[in-house]
Amino acid sequence: MLTVSHLSKQFNGQPVLRDISLTLAQGEVLAVLGRSGCGKTTLLKILAGIETADAGTLELHGQDLLPAPPNERQMVYLYQEPLLFPHLSVFENVAFGLRIRKVKEAEIKQQVTELLAELELSEHARKSPHQLSGGQRQRVSFGRALIIRPRLLLLDEPFGNLDAQTRAAMQELFGRVSRQHHITSIFVTHDSREALTVGSRLGYLERGSLTSFASVADFVADPRTNIAAELSFWENIRQTANPTSTPA
């Protein structure tokens, strides 16, 4: 269980996060919707340990995480860019976290081979990152994070640079693998559709303040998520294109 209490952060006197509190149970995916500059990235970086908080507490399974350096938190931060290591092959990129942990060679081979198969990347194992497509790179990046069995996965608009079709495929893959491996994660996005697709819990971050929603209906009804307005827009389009039809 992740518990964040009264987390605050300022940059040059400007508040970026204001009194953030949230809890997240094992296996839950909290999708946080927010516009650019709302503090999403700062929140994830504080959780990952690569940014410090001004105030507040952060606990995972009862352990105070704030004094722990990033390498001891077992929380992987995934950027919008896959950031694959260009000097390593696909196999070695995925094996990276295991090699750091000095896992035995035979075990590395077995774990990486299995994960690559699960991510449909087996045939690309020996390739260099530059030989992959955008979606394949993002899958490798996902596999590199998954292999160390992170206690919390932090995803900062990871599919933002992908085309619509690849993005949908990645969302489906993320959902499937998350359920299968029972991964706890916080997924920030500025796309309400993506938030609804991947999230088992939903939140909205605006000017550093987080609103958690008890249900999908509450999330949809909140005017800040813009979902009601979008539904109305598509309804108008549908009626303009086909005036005789009536809503189902």
Add this chain to the structure above:
Amino acid sequence: MRSKLLTAFLILLFALPFALLGLLAVGEGWRFPAALPPAYSLEPLRGLVAGGNGLLAGLGKSLLLASAVAVLATVGGFVVARAVVGARRPGRWTALSYLPYALPPVLLAVLIQPFIIRMHLSGSVGGVLLGLLLLALPFATLLLGSFWSQQATEYEQLARTLGCTPGQALRRVLLPLAAPLLRTTLVQTFLLAWFDFGLTNVLSVGKVRTLTVQVFTYVGEANAPLAAVASLLLVLPPLLLLLANKSALLRKP
């Protein structure tokens, strides 16, 4: 056809001084207007092997100085460039890095000479090394500054969340990522130190006779064969270095 002619012309233009150096080194009694030397002798080359004229010692000193400058400037430049990027006002530090180039090296040497004397390093290899580092370190800092982009920081942060200590992130991620640029910096700072004459000549006060300083001495003495042999020695290591690092130096951005 035109491009082939141009290539041949450029190769000829590049190779001609080396051919001339070779002829000067082994030619005897070569006077104007003769197109080629009337006789050839390996005496100057034998002299080189005999070591009486100090050419080999000069070569050794040049190699030692240039290698030390290259390694220290590259390592230091990598660290300083990162500090500059992370500073509150990076622009100010970058501007300061250009300061050593506002003066000709000889003038810089004259200005720092009093400090070198007070440190009891005048006329020593250490003094020349310090002077050359004043030129090479800012150069390496400016060259390596381009590596420390936002993306390098993101790579480092990602490595930390994947379980790397700061040292592991440096060894396993940052250094391999920076390797091509580090190689380029090593070569460039080596060449900068290798070919320096003005600063080395002033700071060495005639005691640290690097190969470049010796070439100028022989030219001044009108000792053409020895100057040619020294020049051939002078161009050999950089040529080998450039050939060995061809791929790194000619890499596409």
